[in-house]
Amino acid sequence: MRGAVLAVGDELLLGDIVNSNAAWLGEQLAAVGVQVVHSAMVGDDVERLATALRRALEDADVVVVTGGLGPTVDDLTRDAVALVAGVPQDRVPGIEEQLRGKFAAFGYDMPEAVLKQADVPRGARVLDNPVGTAPGLRLEVDGKLVFAVPGPPHEMKVVCGAVLPELAALTGTVLHTRQLHCAGTGESQVAERVEAAVTVPDGVQLAYLAGGGVVRVRFTGSDDTALLPLAEAAANALGDDVFGRDGDTLTGVVHRLLGASGATVAVAESLTGGLLGAALSAEPGSSAGFVGGVLVYATPLKAVLAGVPEAVLAEHGAVADPTARAMAEGVRERTGATYGVALTGVAGPDPQEGHPPGTLFVAVAGPEGTRVRSVRVPGDRERVRALSVTLALDLLRRTLARAS
Amino acid sequence: MRGAVLAVGDELLLGDIVNSNAAWLGEQLAAVGVQVVHSAMVGDDVERLATALRRALEDADVVVVTGGLGPTVDDLTRDAVALVAGVPQDRVPGIEEQLRGKFAAFGYDMPEAVLKQADVPRGARVLDNPVGTAPGLRLEVDGKLVFAVPGPPHEMKVVCGAVLPELAALTGTVLHTRQLHCAGTGESQVAERVEAAVTVPDGVQLAYLAGGGVVRVRFTGSDDTALLPLAEAAANALGDDVFGRDGDTLTGVVHRLLGASGATVAVAESLTGGLLGAALSAEPGSSAGFVGGVLVYATPLKAVLAGVPEAVLAEHGAVADPTARAMAEGVRERTGATYGVALTGVAGPDPQEGHPPGTLFVAVAGPEGTRVRSVRVPGDRERVRALSVTLALDLLRRTLARAS
Numbered sequence: 001m002r003g004a005v006l007a008v009g010d011e012l013l014l015g016d017i018v019n020s021n022a023a024w025l026g027e028q029l030a031a032v033g034v035q036v037v038h039s040a041m042v043g044d045d046v047e048r049l050a051t052a053l054r055r056a057l058e059d060a061d062v063v064v065v066t067g068g069l070g071p072t073v074d075d076l077t078r079d080a081v082a083l084v085a086g087v088p089q090d091r092v093p094g095i096e097e098q099l100r101g102k103f104a105a106f107g108y109d110m111p112e113a114v115l116k117q118a119d120v121p122r123g124a125r126v127l128d129n130p131v132g133t134a135p136g137l138r139l140e141v142d143g144k145l146v147f148a149v150p151g152p153p154h155e156m157k158v159v160c161g162a163v164l165p166e167l168a169a170l171t172g173t174v175l176h177t178r179q180l181h182c183a184g185t186g187e188s189q190v191a192e193r194v195e196a197a198v199t200v201p202d203g204v205q206l207a208y209l210a211g212g213g214v215v216r217v218r219f220t221g222s223d224d225t226a227l228l229p230l231a232e233a234a235a236n237a238l239g240d241d242v243f244g245r246d247g248d249t250l251t252g253v254v255h256r257l258l259g260a261s262g263a264t265v266a267v268a269e270s271l272t273g274g275l276l277g278a279a280l281s282a283e284p285g286s287s288a289g290f291v292g293g294v295l296v297y298a299t300p301l302k303a304v305l306a307g308v309p310e311a312v313l314a315e316h317g318a319v320a321d322p323t324a325r326a327m328a329e330g331v332r333e334r335t336g337a338t339y340g341v342a343l344t345g346v347a348g349p350d351p352q353e354g355h356p357p358g359t360l361f362v363a364v365a366g367p368e369g370t371r372v373r374s375v376r377v378p379g380d381r382e383r384v385r386a387l388s389v390t391l392a393l394d395l396l397r398r399t400l401a402r403a404s
Numbered sequence: 405m406r407g408a409v410l411a412v413g414d415e416l417l418l419g420d421i422v423n424s425n426a427a428w429l430g431e432q433l434a435a436v437g438v439q440v441v442h443s444a445m446v447g448d449d450v451e452r453l454a455t456a457l458r459r460a461l462e463d464a465d466v467v468v469v470t471g472g473l474g475p476t477v478d479d480l481t482r483d484a485v486a487l488v489a490g491v492p493q494d495r496v497p498g499i500e501e502q503l504r505g506k507f508a509a510f511g512y513d514m515p516e517a518v519l520k521q522a523d524v525p526r527g528a529r530v531l532d533n534p535v536g537t538a539p540g541l542r543l544e545v546d547g548k549l550v551f552a553v554p555g556p557p558h559e560m561k562v563v564c565g566a567v568l569p570e571l572a573a574l575t576g577t578v579l580h581t582r583q584l585h586c587a588g589t590g591e592s593q594v595a596e597r598v599e600a601a602v603t604v605p606d607g608v609q610l611a612y613l614a615g616g617g618v619v620r621v622r623f624t625g626s627d628d629t630a631l632l633p634l635a636e637a638a639a640n641a642l643g644d645d646v647f648g649r650d651g652d653t654l655t656g657v658v659h660r661l662l663g664a665s666g667a668t669v670a671v672a673e674s675l676t677g678g679l680l681g682a683a684l685s686a687e688p689g690s691s692a693g694f695v696g697g698v699l700v701y702a703t704p705l706k707a708v709l710a711g712v713p714e715a716v717l718a719e720h721g722a723v724a725d726p727t728a729r730a731m732a733e734g735v736r737e738r739t740g741a742t743y744g745v746a747l748t749g750v751a752g753p754d755p756q757e758g759h760p761p762g763t764l765f766v767a768v769a770g771p772e773g774t775r776v777r778s779v780r781v782p783g784d785r786e787r788v789r790a791l792s793v794t795l796a797l798d799l800l801r802r803t804l805a806r807a808s
Contacts, residue, residue, distance in 0.1 A: 013440040015430030016613055019423050022445065026419030036417045037452065040444040041426065048441065055459060209420055267678075267699065273685025274671075274678025277699045281677025284753050284785060292699035292709065295671065295681045301696040301739060305709075335705060349688050381688060 001171045003034035004056035008049065008068035008077055009151060012041040021066045021156055032164050033171030033222070034062060044068065049080035057084070057144050062167060064160075067151025069134035071114040077148050078137070082121035085141045089119040095126065095135060102133055131158050138163070176224040178231035180217040181248055182241045183394040190215045190238065197237035198230050206230075213390030214250065243397050250393045251279050257400035258289035263338035263366075265396065267293035268306045268331035270318065270344040271360070275389045291337050296327065306330040306342070317353040319344055321372050324361035328372075332365045339399070340365040343392050348381045358384050362392045364399045371399060405575045407438035408460035412453065412471035412481055413555060416445040425470045425560055436568050437575030437626070438466060448472065453484035461488070461548050466571060468564075471555030473538035475518040481552050482541070486525035489545045493523040499530060499539060506537055535562050542567070580628040582635035584621040585648045587798040594619045594642065601641035602634050610634075617794030618654065647801050654797045655683050661804035662693035667742035669800065671697035672710045672735035674722065674748040675764075679793050695741050700731065710734040710746070721757040723748055725776050728765035732776075736769045743803070744769040747796050752785045762788050766796045768803045775803060 005025045011017050019041055026036045038059040042052040049068070056063040068077030082089050095118035103110035117134050120126060127136030129150060136159040137148040149159040168174050182190050187210040194217055200206045204221040217234055219227045235242050244253045258265060267276045273295060280290040294305040299318040302308040307330030308323055316322045324342045332340030341364050348357025358377040363370060373395055377387045409429045415421050423445055430440045442463040446456040453472070460467045472481030486493050499522035507514035521538050524530060531540030533554060540563040541552040553563040572578050586594050591614040598621055604610045608625040621638055623631045639646050648657045662669060671680045677699060684694040698709040703722040706712040711734030712727055720726045728746045736744025745768050752761025762781040767774060777799055781791045 012427075013430050013443055014434055015427035015432075016611075018427045023416075023419035023422045026417050028419075030418055037447060038444070039417055040442070043441060051463075059455075207420075264702075269678070269681075271685075272682065273690070273694070273696075274673070274681025274683075274699070277673075277678025277701070278676065278682055278789075279678075281675075281701055281751075282786070282789075286677070287701060290677070291702040292677075292705040294698055294709065295678070295696035297681070297685055297691060298668075298695040298739075304739065305696065305698065335702075335708065347685075382686070385682075385686075 001034045001062060001167070002060040003029045003036045004038035004060035004063045005029075005036055005040070006049075006052055006056055006063065006065045007039075007041045007151075008044065008065060009041075010043045010074070013043050021151065021153055024153070024157070025064055025066065025160075028160065028164055029064070029167070030220075031175050031177070032168035033173040033175055034167055044074040044076055046076045046079050046083065049076055050083045053080055053084045053146070057141060057146075060144070062145040063147070064163065065146065065148045066156050069117065069136070069148060069150050071111070071116055071133070075116070078116075078119055078121060081124070081137065081139060081146060081148055085121055085123070085139055085146075087122040089121050091115070091118050092120050092126065093118075095120070099133055127159050127162050129155055129159050131155050135159075136162070173222045175220055175222055176227055177246075178219045178224075178227040179246050180231060180235055180238065180242050181244045181250070182215045182217065182238055183213060183243050183250060183390055183397070185215065185238075185241045186210075187215050190217060190241070193237045194234045198233045200230065201226065204230065213387040213394075240398060240401065243394065250390065250397065251282060254280070254393055254397050254400065255283070255286065255289045257397065257404060258338075261338075261400070261404055263400070264289055264291050265339040265341060266291050266331045266335035266337035267392075268327040268340060268342040269293065269295050270297055270302070270327075271347040272343050272385050272388050272392075273297050275385055276341065276343060276392050279389055279393065291335050293331050293335065293340075302327060302344075307334060319346055319353055319355045319359055319361065321361055321374060324363035325365070325370050325372050328363035328365035329370055338366060339396060341392050341396050343388050345377070345384070345388060347384050347388075357381070360384075360388050360391065362388070362395050364395050366399060366403065368399070368403055371395065405438045405466060405571070406464040407433045407440045408442035408464035408467045409433075409440055409444070410453075410456055410460055410467065410469045411443075411445045411555075412448065412469060413445075414447045414478070417447050425555065425557060428557070428561070429468055429470065429564075432564065432568055433468070433571070435579050435581070436572035437577040437579055438571055448478040448480055450480045450483050450487065453480055454487045457484055457488045457550070461545060461550075464548070466549040467551070468567065469550065469552045470560050473521065473540070473552060473554050475515070475520055475537070479520070482520075482523055482525060485528070485541065485543060485550060485552055489525055489527070489543055489550075491526040493525050495519070495522050496524050496530065497522075499524070503537055531563050531566050533559055533563050535559050539563075540566070577626045579624055579626055580631055581650075582623045582628075582631040583650050584635060584639055584642065584646050585652055585654070586619045586621065586642055586645045587617060587647050587654060587794055587801070589619065589645045590614075591619050594621060594645070597641045598638045602637045604634065605630065608634065617791040617798075644802060644805065647798065654794065654801065655686060658684070658797055658801050658804065659687070659690065659693045661801065661808060662742075665742075665804070665808055667804070668693055668695050669743040669745060670695050670735045670739035670741035671796075672731040672744060672746040673697065673699050674701055674706070674731075675751040676747050676789050676792050677701055679789055680745065680747060680796050683793055683797065695739050697735050697739065697744075706731060706748075711738060723750055723757055723759045723763055723765065725765055725778060728767035729769070729774050729776050732767035732769035733774055742770060743800060745796050745800050747792050749781070749788075749792060751788050761785070764788070764792050764795065766792070766799050768799050770803055770807065772803070772807055775799065
């Protein structure tokens with residue numbers, strides 16, 4: 001089954017917002033066996049919208065339109081769908097009542113324009129939207145399926161909850177994926193080791209996705225029982241470079257390992273300025289494992305806040321193995337956390353103390369002692385900082401896995 | 405002049421990457437007077453690519469194709485352009501030589517497949533790519549302009565450096581924009597105040613763009629002399645809620661104000677876990693104004709690292725005005741920074757100490773004393789944390805502006 005995605009809104013064409021809905025829909029449709037062959041952005045113009053919808057219907061068996069269902073004059077998806085289907089729109093009293101109810105619940109007066117959202121192209125089925133005012137639509141046009149869903153990502157995802165199972169049932173070939181997530185190694189090394197270990201049969205696709213210091217290995221196919229042994233064999237070949245599977249994240253795995261042993265962690269950050277702490281506190285429940293730490297961006301604070309001996313700073317400087325070690329041990333001691341993780345290095349663009357941008361020292365101090373890793377990280381300032389966080393989380397992850 | 409954008413790559417349709425190139429091109433093309441009326445993503449298939457290009461040429465006077473210029477079998481943009489233009493491709497010895505030179509400079513052997521990038525549809529002009537191996541192309545097809553530029557964003561932007569001035573010259577109507585950036589207020593309040601103060605003449609567009617706690621007011625038009633007085637009048641109406649203009653960022657303005665008075669800042673973060681420090685250290689040269697600080701995520705660390713008196717914590721808890729005040733004053737004293745900024749609150753999703761998610765206390769301590777602001781921030785955990793950072797930067801910005 002071939003699919004098309006239309007994202008509606010002038011703000012997309014003007015570049016005011018990025019079309020993240022198309023990426024989400026592409027991924028979700030692929031997972032229910034719909035191959036997206038066409039994905040377009042269209043402005044708020046009923047003729048252009050209708051043309052885009054006709055072209056999408058030429059290319060695909062199912063079209064998902066996102067956006068343009070709101071109450072303003074710019075919201076024209078209903079009109080374009082009705083135009084292409086050659087049907088009138090009827091005001092549906094049930095939706096009108098729901099709209100009035102939603103506004104009353106928030107204590108607002110309802111502008112009359114909102115009632116536009118109660119208009120439905122004849123023959124369309126309404127898709128309930130419990131998290132917003134604009135309902136979705138499902139309509140057959142020339143034997144093909146058109147779904148219109150709201151544009152705000154949160155509402156789109158909720159309304160698609162009714163769309164995706166129907167498509168899965170229609171294709172009968174739900175695609176399964178098995179993923180491995182690796183850190184501390186590169187994409188080509190991962191590929192080499194995986195391909196030496198597994199032979200990918202027909203009907204299974206193998207892909208590598210790299211970003212932010214993490215390499216994902218993805219097996220996709222309609223038969224999950226064929227995927228599992230492939231993922232196992234690849235995981236064995238990759239050993240402890242694999243930190244997780246499928247929905248896992250590196251911070252999630254770190255918190256799980258901390259939780260399993262009742263341990264806590266504190267950070268001492270220099271070049272990342274807080275990014276590591278931000279990552280460790282991003283998810284609900286982080287306080288079980290993450291206690292806090294110190295940001296020692298200016299060199300003197302490495303002594304004042306992290307307890308790095310002045311002699312170490314004088315002899316080795318801010319960017320050095322002994323400094324990272326002392327930062328990790330110092331923050332561990334001052335916070336009473338089970339583990340202290342430290343990052344010091346050169347984010348760039350300029351060198352510091354004679355070290356080129358990308359120079360990085362990561363240290364993890366814990367009950368088993370202190371490990372320091374020295375790496376040269378590629379990329380610009382933003383990338384160096386992001387990769388530094390990944391490398392620190394990964395060194396902590398390896399330390400926790402070894403201790404458990 | 406109407407424009408179309410085609411972004412090429414299966415990974416876009418599968419949702420493995422988000423089509424940020426289209427947003428950038430949309431913005432850049434609008435600025436040189438090209439209205440993007442059509443923007444599509446296409447997979448790595450020469451027939452589909454050719455169809456997409458023909459449709460784009462139906463709708464637009466100029467088409468920019470991004471991606472599909474690399475050396476692999478999946479890179480088919482050159483073939484599709486030649487197919488649609490009805491011309492053969494010629495291998496260009498000058499490009500071949502350049503390719504061999506680039507590989508030699510890195511000390512790599514050049515795979516023969518790379519030479520594909522030296523093939524040029526007959527009649528096309530080559531656009532130099534100094535930052536990658538794939539050159540861009542410029543070709544006229546049926547009196548319309550087709551530009552093909554590389555897919556990696558960095559390379560695309562560099563190669564477009566040759567594309568945009570030509571388009572600006574062709575349209576003769578370069579669009580100018582004047583922007584105001586506001587923080588500490590909402591989009592509808594901003595709109596109300598701007599619209600009470602200015603009447604927007606024909607030929608000028610007024611737009612509001614809100615995100616991350618910042619509201620941008622944007623005037624767009626071809627006559628910059630008409631925009632300036634409008635922006636001035638709006639800025640007067642908005643008063644000190646305006647933190648910057650045009651290319652300004654909130655952290656950039658904070659650093660500029662710190663630099664102007666030779667002042668420094670340190671942070672004490674609870675619910676944001678490091679996000680404020682990360683923002684203050686994001687740009688090169690941050691070390692002139694940002695020294696570091698403490699992450700006091702766990703309540704006991706508010707005493708240990710930020711010096712909040714145990715009595716204050718016992719009486720008021722972790723989420724309270726006196727606690728935020730003591731955190732800001734404590735981190736200022738311990739680091740010796742001119743200003744201390746503190747954030748404590750409830751990121752959610754669960755309440756804490758009886759306070760609902762979104763409860764926030766921001767404090768700024770400085771030579772003029774300490775100010776605390778208490779706000780209720782909307783949204784989920786991620787949004788609460790992001791908005792908290794903006795509110796903290798804004799309170800610091802207001803304090804610095806008042807002191808200068």
